[in-house]
Amino acid sequence: MSKPKNDVLQGTLTLLVLRVLHARGPMHGYAICNHIQSVSSDLLRVEEGSLYPALHRMEQEGWLASSSGVTEKGRKAKFYSITKSGLLQLEAEKESWSRLIRGVSRVLRYS
C-alpha cells in the first residue's frame, strides 16, 4: 500500500498544529484537521487518526493546554489551545522548517 503523496511530512505536523492554534485560538481536533486541509487547499492532508497521538504528545510536552467544551452543534469536545512554551516551540519549529526549505532548495538548485 503506497502512501498518498500529500500526506503531511513527518515532523511538520507539530509546526502546523501550533501555527493553526496560534492563529485561530482554541479548537478541537476535528476542526484542526479540517482547517489544515482547507487552508492548504487540500494540498496537505493529515491522516486524521495520527493527529491525536501528536496532540496528546504536545499536551504532555506542555505546548498545548486542553479544556472540554461544547460545540455549536451541542456536542461535547476537547478544545486545545497553545501555551506560552508552545509559542516558543512554534518559533523554533518555524526556524528549523525554513532551514530545511533553504537546504533542500539549495540542493535542488545547485547540484
Next chain:
Amino acid sequence: MSWFARIVNVLRAGKLGQELDEELNFHLAERVDELVAGGMARDEARLEALRRFGNVTVHKERTRDVNVERILDLAVSDLRYAIRQLRLAPGFAAVAVLSLALGIGANTAIFQLIDALRLRSLPVQDPWELAAIDTAPDFYTSGNYRSRNRAFTYAQFEQLRMHQQAFSDVLAFGDIRFNLSRGGEARFAEGLFVSANYFKVLGVMPLLGRDFAATNDDRDCRDAGAILSYSFWQREFGGDGAVLGRTIQLNGQSFPVIGVAPKEFFGLEPGRRFDVAVPLCVDTLMADDGRGRMDIRHAWWLTLVGRLKPGWSVERASAHITQLSEVIFRETVPEVYRPDDVKAYLANKLRVVAAGTGISSLRRQYENPLWMLLVTTALVLLIACANLANLLLARASAREREIAIRQSLGASRTRLVSQLLSESFLLAALGGVLGALLAQLLSRALVAFLDSGSDPVFLNLDVNWRVFGFASVLSLLTCLLFGLTPAIRATGIAPANAMRGGRGTTTNAERNGLRRMLVVSQIALSLVLLVSALLFGRSLRNLLTAEAGLNADGVLLTRIDTTLPKLQPERRRQVFQQIEERTRSLPGAVSVGSAWLTPFGNSSWNQNVRAEGGVGTSAKKLVWMNLVGPGYFDTMQISLLAGRDFDSHDDRSAPKVAIVNEAFAKEVFNGENPVGRTFRAEEYAGKQDSLFQIVGLVRNTKYFGLRDEFRPFAYFPLNQAEEMPAAITIAARTHGPVNDVMAVVRRAVAEINP
C-alpha cells in the same frame, strides 16, 4: 513534570481511555455529519469516515502510550493478572508465601541483631571520631576487677589525660548495679560511673537539666547529682517534667536528679543500657572504707574512650599512646605490687582501637555466632527457593498449553516471561512483608534468649533503612532465584509441540534434568543444615551441662547484701549464718552452701601463689580465688575428687586451709595430687604472705563464661576470711517449684532482717 504525569496516569488509565474514546468518537461523528451533509448515505459516510481516520485501534494505542508510562502500565496489568492466577491456586500461594516468609523472616531477624550490635553507629555526635583505649597482647595485671570491658584504673585515666596529645579529650566510665530501695528487698537499676566530661566529649546534650560539666573528677563529691536515662525517667518518674531536683535513692544514699539523657542515648555499649549515671566520685561515697576505687591503684574498673583530634587517625593515635605507655605505667604503679610484679607491670603497652560503633562485650561474644547464624538461615532460604522453583516448574508444565496459545496469538517471549516473573514477584513481595513482620517477633525472641535476669541485654531493634533495605533486596533476589529459570523454561517450548498435546521429548528431558538438579541441591543443602543443626545442638548441650563443670539447674541463688544496714563484719557473719540455717531447714531443701563470688558474675579476684616445700613448680602462678562455705560444692554439684569439703571446724582459730581445682593442681603442682600440700599466697607488698594447706581437690569449672578456658582456682573457707564480705550468695538446691522456695526464702530473710 511529564514523566510524573505519565506515571500517575497509570493509575487512572481507565478514565483516560474513556476520555480518548469520547474524543475520537466526536471526530468520527463530525466527519460523518459533514459527509452526510455533502450528500452521502449515512452508512457509506460512516465507512468513509473510518477509512479516512485510519486504524482506530492503532491510533488509540499510540495516543495511550503518549500519556501512560508503558512499562509501568504493563507491570500493573501483569500484577493484576498474577493476583488472579494466585487466587486460582490458593494452596500453592499459601505454601509459597509462608515458606518465603519464614526464610526471609529468619534472615531479617538475624540481620537486625547484627545491625543493632555491629553496624549501627553510636547515637552521639560524630561517632567515627571515638576511639577506645585497649591493652596490647600479654598485658599483665593483678588486682580486683569490675567491668564488662577492657578495664583501667583511675590513676591510669588521670595520667593518660595529662600526657596524651591525640584526643581532644578522654572520658572514663564504669558500670555498677544500684539498689534503688531504702532497705529490705533490693530493686536494681543499671548504673554508670562517668567522668565529668562524659557527656561533653560525646556531644550528647541532656534532654532536661544539665550534664556533669560543673562537677570535678576529684574525690570531693558533696554536690553530686544523677542523670537519668530517658527510659528510666519514663519508667520510674512517668516522664514527669518536674523531675529535676527530686531525689533518687542509690545504694541507700539520696542524690538529686540533675538531668535526663536524650531518648536515643543508651551509653557506649550496644546491647546494654544505663538507667542512672553518676560522677566517678560517687564510688568513693559508696565505698565501705570511705576510700573507694579512685584511690586504689589496683582496682581496674574504668573503660576509657577518647575523641580523636582532627587529623588524627586511629593508627596514629595508637602509636602515640603506645609510646606514652611507659610514662603512664611508671606513674601509676600500684603500691601493693611486689618488685617482680612492678617489672611486669611496667612492661605493659597500651593501644587504641576504633569505637565509632561502640564497645561491646556482647559483640565479642556473639558477633561471630550471629554471622554464622545468618549463613545458616541463608541456606534455609536457599532451600525454600529451590523448593519454590520446583513448584513453579510443575505449575509451568501444567500451563504449557495456555502459554502456547498466548505465544501463537503473538505474545512475545519477554512479555510472557515478565508475566510469569510478576507472579514470582508477587509471591516474594508478600513473603517479604510477612517475613519482615515475623522478623520483629523472632529478633525479640532471640534477645530474650540471650537475656538473663542478672545480665540484662538491651538492643535497639527499631527497623531502620538498613533492615528495610536488607529485607527488600532479599525478597527481590529470591524472586529472581526461584522465578527466572522456570519462567524462561516454560516459554522456551515451540508452541506447535505444546499444542500437539504431547511434549517435545528433548525439552521434557531437559526440564526433568533441571528439576532433578533442584531436588539434588535441596537434599544437599538440607543435609548440610541437618549436620550443622546436630553439631550445634551437641555443642549447646555440652555448653549447658558437661563443660561448665557445675550444674546450676534447680539451684536458687539468693544474694544477701548488708551494705545498706551497715553491719559490722562480725554481725554479718551471724546474719549470713542465720539465713543459711533458715534456708537449710526449708521443706524440699536438698543442700545449701554460700559463696562470696558466683560463677558468670562479672567480678573476680586473683593473686600469685607458689608451691611450698620443694614440690611443684618453683615459679609463681596467677590463680583465681573465691570464698565459699561448707556445702557449696555439693550444692553446685562440683565433684570433690580427693580430700574433704570445708566444715564448721575451719574457722579463724583453725589452720588456714584451701580447696583447689584440677587446673590449679596441674599448674602449681605439675599435676600431682595436691591434697595435704601447702602453698603460699603472695600478699601485697608489706603484708605477710599466707600459707594454706590443701584439704581437697575439686573438678574444673567455668567461671567467666562457658566459652572461657578452665582457670586455676583456689577456694578458701568463708569463715576463715580476714573480714566477712558485705555480700554473699546463698545457693540452695531444692525440690519443688522455684517460686514457692523463693517466697519462703524471702520471708525468712525478712524475719531475720536486723
